[in-house]
Amino acid sequence: MAHFEIKDLTFSYPTAKDHLALDHINLSIEKGQYITVCGKSGCGKTTLLKHLKSVLAPHGKTSGEIYFEGKLLKDVSLREQSSKIGYVMQNPDNQVVTDKVWHELAFGLESLGMDQKTIRLRVAEMASYFGIQSWFHKNVSDLSGGQKQLLNLASIMAMQPTVLILDEPTSQLDPIAAADFLNTVRKINLELGTTIIITEHRLEDVFHASDRVVVIEDGRLIADDTPKAVGRFLKETKSEMFTAMPSPVQIYYGVDSDLDCPLTVREGRSWLSQEFEGITPTVTSIQEEPYMDEEIKDPAVEVKEAWFRYEKNLPDVLKGVSFKVPRQSIFAIVGGNGNGKSTTLKSISNICKPYRGQVLINGKRVDKYKTSELFKGNVAMLPQDPQSLFVKKTVKEELEEMKATPEEVENVAKTCDITHLLKSHPYDLSGGEQQRAALAKILLTNPKILLLDEPTKGIDNFFKLQFAQILLKLKEQGVTVIMVTHDVEFCARYADTVSMFLDGSIITTNTPNRFFSRNSFSTTAANRMSLHLFENAITNEDVIELCRQNLNK
Amino acid sequence: MDRVDTFSTYNPILNFAYFIGAIGLGMIFMHPLFLVVNLVGAFAYALTQDPKKVKKLMPLVVIMFTLITLINPLLNTNGKTVLFTWLHGRPYTLESMCWGMVTGSMFAAIIIWFAAYNHVMTSDKFVYLFGKVVPSISLVLTMILRLIPNFQKKANQIMAARASIGMTEKNMENVSAVFSALTGWALEGGIVTADSMRARGYGSGNRTTFSIYRFDKRDVAMLVAMFVLISGCVVCALMGGAEVTFVPDIQTAPITNMATALGIICYGLFLLIPIVLNTVEALRWHILRSRI
Numbered sequence: 001m002a003h004f005e006i007k008d009l010t011f012s013y014p015t016a017k018d019h020l021a022l023d024h025i026n027l028s029i030e031k032g033q034y035i036t037v038c039g040k041s042g043c044g045k046t047t048l049l050k051h052l053k054s055v056l057a058p059h060g061k062t063s064g065e066i067y068f069e070g071k072l073l074k075d076v077s078l079r080e081q082s083s084k085i086g087y088v089m090q091n092p093d094n095q096v097v098t099d100k101v102w103h104e105l106a107f108g109l110e111s112l113g114m115d116q117k118t119i120r121l122r123v124a125e126m127a128s129y130f131g132i133q134s135w136f137h138k139n140v141s142d143l144s145g146g147q148k149q150l151l152n153l154a155s156i157m158a159m160q161p162t163v164l165i166l167d168e169p170t171s172q173l174d175p176i177a178a179a180d181f182l183n184t185v186r187k188i189n190l191e192l193g194t195t196i197i198i199t200e201h202r203l204e205d206v207f208h209a210s211d212r213v214v215v216i217e218d219g220r221l222i223a224d225d226t227p228k229a230v231g232r233f234l235k236e237t238k239s240e241m242f243t244a245m246p247s248p249v250q251i252y253y254g255v256d257s258d259l260d261c262p263l264t265v266r267e268g269r270s271w272l273s274q275e276f277e278g279i280t281p282t283v284t285s286i287q288e289e290p291y292m293d294e295e296i297k298d299p300a301v302e303v304k305e306a307w308f309r310y311e312k313n314l315p316d317v318l319k320g321v322s323f324k325v326p327r328q329s330i331f332a333i334v335g336g337n338g339n340g341k342s343t344t345l346k347s348i349s350n351i352c353k354p355y356r357g358q359v360l361i362n363g364k365r366v367d368k369y370k371t372s373e374l375f376k377g378n379v380a381m382l383p384q385d386p387q388s389l390f391v392k393k394t395v396k397e398e399l400e401e402m403k404a405t406p407e408e409v410e411n412v413a414k415t416c417d418i419t420h421l422l423k424s425h426p427y428d429l430s431g432g433e434q435q436r437a438a439l440a441k442i443l444l445t446n447p448k449i450l451l452l453d454e455p456t457k458g459i460d461n462f463f464k465l466q467f468a469q470i471l472l473k474l475k476e477q478g479v480t481v482i483m484v485t486h487d488v489e490f491c492a493r494y495a496d497t498v499s500m501f502l503d504g505s506i507i508t509t510n511t512p513n514r515f516f517s518r519n520s521f522s523t524t525a526a527n528r529m530s531l532h533l534f535e536n537a538i539t540n541e542d543v544i545e546l547c548r549q550n551l552n553k
Numbered sequence: 554m555d556r557v558d559t560f561s562t563y564n565p566i567l568n569f570a571y572f573i574g575a576i577g578l579g580m581i582f583m584h585p586l587f588l589v590v591n592l593v594g595a596f597a598y599a600l601t602q603d604p605k606k607v608k609k610l611m612p613l614v615v616i617m618f619t620l621i622t623l624i625n626p627l628l629n630t631n632g633k634t635v636l637f638t639w640l641h642g643r644p645y646t647l648e649s650m651c652w653g654m655v656t657g658s659m660f661a662a663i664i665i666w667f668a669a670y671n672h673v674m675t676s677d678k679f680v681y682l683f684g685k686v687v688p689s690i691s692l693v694l695t696m697i698l699r700l701i702p703n704f705q706k707k708a709n710q711i712m713a714a715r716a717s718i719g720m721t722e723k724n725m726e727n728v729s730a731v732f733s734a735l736t737g738w739a740l741e742g743g744i745v746t747a748d749s750m751r752a753r754g755y756g757s758g759n760r761t762t763f764s765i766y767r768f769d770k771r772d773v774a775m776l777v778a779m780f781v782l783i784s785g786c787v788v789c790a791l792m793g794g795a796e797v798t799f800v801p802d803i804q805t806a807p808i809t810n811m812a813t814a815l816g817i818i819c820y821g822l823f824l825l826i827p828i829v830l831n832t833v834e835a836l837r838w839h840i841l842r843s844r845i
Contacts, residue, residue: 055751087752089749094742094743096749097746098696099696099698102765107755110761110763152749155753351713375718379717383710388713389718391730391737401730451717
């Protein structure tokens with residue numbers, strides 16, 4: 001008996017009656033399977049998942065049937081659904097109901113009317129399984145995003161569900177927390193046999209673990225097969241989804257090999273070794289201009305040994321940060337959480353004022369600028385959460401808030417590709433669209449220096465590509481971009497210079513190529529995969545190119 | 554919490570009862586001896602918890618004490634010892650000033666007690682207590698306690714985001730924009746929270762309330778002790794053992810009075826409960842450690 005059986009499910013939202021959000025979906029999910037659902041933002045992934053739990057099913061016109069463990073889902077009682085079908089949502093913050101960690105763990109069990117003793121046992125069990133003991137008594141507001149999401153997972157697992165549905169659970173987390181979270185999900189699947197249905201941007205971490213991958217395009221189910229077969233299918237149909245595949249898959253199809261398709265970096269490595277068996281690569285590196293710090297004359301931004309702390313008695317956040325940002329370039333700062341990367345951006349926009357050292361913008365000290373002068377035509381910052389820039393009812397009003405003329409609004413909307421979204425409420429946009437709308441808003445101040453805090457967070461690969469094109473266009477128009485990010489793949493591909501930030505200062509600065517080819521951990525999947533053969537292939541294209549040259553394909 | 558306060562590890566019912574007792578009795582007993590005990594008890598407990606906080610509160614306490622002491626004789630002219638006259642022969646009396654001093658120290662003690670209360674009665678204990686009385690309120694309270702820090706954080710985030718595009722002015726337009734953004738965000742988040750609650754079975758039938766607090770034997774023993782001591786105080790009060798009059802002249806019940814003696818002892822012991830507990834605990838650890 002299938003765990004979930006979806007038969008001919010069709011759905012349309014009341015606001016868009018002619019457009020089918022779900023178009024005749026047929027899907028059968030066996031007990032204990034790990035299913036990844038992928039597709040572009042807005043393709044109907046979330047709508048599909050929400051249908052699997054009656055209380056969350058959106059309002060609209062539905063036809064078709066869903067069976068849960070052989071019974072029609074709508075005939076399964078609310079209580080049984082609550083306990084057996086666990087649902088983890090995207091936003092770690094809003095899902096939390098109570099103020100204390102222990103109470104949150106107990107919330108579901110309280111709702112199910114369990115007695116003190118049972119709840120005490122279950123809560124204790126969850127706390128130790130998920131390693132929550134050390135923050136068991138804490139306030140939820142003191143937790144990091146990763147901890148919150150783990151708490152959400154634990155409080156759902158406390159109800160002992162047989163199936164776990166996860167809707168982009170890691171889109172708001174940094175890569176380390178995300179990998180941690182997804183490993184826990186994998187562990188639950190392997191150790192408890194819980195069925196997993198997950199949607200994810202970060203396919204690298206879930207693709208290889210999946211038993212099946214389901215691809216949805218525009219409300220239709222276009223593929224439902226093993227990960228390898230789906231990879232082949234997407235390549236053959238030249239689907240846009242192919243760009244979201246993990247690096248090993250993309251490289252594999254780029255090289256055109258007869259061997260078996262690799263899914264992980266490890267498999268990718270041995271695949272490359274097999275390809276190169278008996279062949280000594282003649283070309284092992286990509287040509288790259290050397291980077292010299294001294295050569296930068298007239299930098300757009302220069303930070304000279306800046307020291308900063310938030311309060312007198314707190315430790316220093318910035319400990320002598322120094323760097324120069326060449327004009328008209330994309331400068332990326334990578335490094336772990338809580339290191340002071342965002343504070344560095346704030347010191348450039350003069351929000352955090354260093355107590356020692358200087359920040360120079362166009363050669364002039366930032367504190368000598370008047371606020372109006374600094375933020376009109378010089379510096380603007382895109383915050384980590386683009387939503388915090390939105391205060392109006394439509395995107396158009398947002399842009400008009402910046403005292404822009406209609407032509408300016410029109411132009412900037414065109415640049416950021418949001419013309420079709422001008423009438424929408426900013427909260428109704430997807431993550432990538434919100435990002436672009438927020439960017440449009442800040443571009444209206446005509447900044448010459450653009451500060452971006454985690455610009456690719458929560459954005460899927462297509463939107464990343466689109467966002468990168470906008471950045472490149474801006475760069476051509478003379479804008480200098482400084483971004484703080486965890487996304488090494490994005491930096492490797494688009495940045496001109498990459499800096500490593502650690503413990504309050506910049507450790508090293510270099511071109512992405514040199515930077516990443518010297519790292520062995522914080523580097524791109526393509527680089528890790530080809531490290532044993534090539535010196536400095538860091539993007540998928542680099543590896544493909546070098547393979548082609550050496551293998552004469 | 555840097556120091557371990559043993560008393561706060563007892564069941565919240567006891568914590569709450571203790572503070573009700575301490576503050577309630579403090580308001581009944583105006584007898585100078587009782588007041589001294591009250592002040593000593595309050596300061597001693599607050600100081601063992603957080604000396605910095607007491608230091609911060611001191612200016613407020615001193616100012617209030619002085620003001621009440623000096624102002625009381627201006628309003629109340631009774632009393633036979635006239636210190637001086639003012640405003641066309643209006644007397645300023647010593648007795649009235651003493652009364653002011655007593656009232657002032659009572660308020661001072663109450664402030665300190667509340668500082669100690671805040672330290673011990675954390676929000677979850679409060680919710681636990683009230684959840685027992687009105688279960689539906691307890692969840693609402695918990696959610697509000699969750700929302701407040703969230704709101705503050707978001708408001709700061711929005712203001713920081715606007716500051717970094719140069720919108721720093723604190724004018725009406727800006728403030729209302731931030732406010733409307735906050736409301737929108739809260740509504741949006743509220744929908745997700747509601748979904749998350751329903752997804753976890755909220756409203757699917759009868760609901761229980763879970764708490765991590767237990768009621769152990771030591772809690773029972775402590776409850777009995779507290780009951781006995783408070784009874785002693787009440788008996789003393791009923792027998793007039795804590796009587797004091799200030800006008801027209803100062804008369805206090807003497808310590809030799811049986812009721813007064815009983816009251817002082819019970820009151821003192823009651824107020825010292827947490828300190829005794831902490832000291833016993835410290836001694837116990839000291840002995841344990843010396844054995845190792």
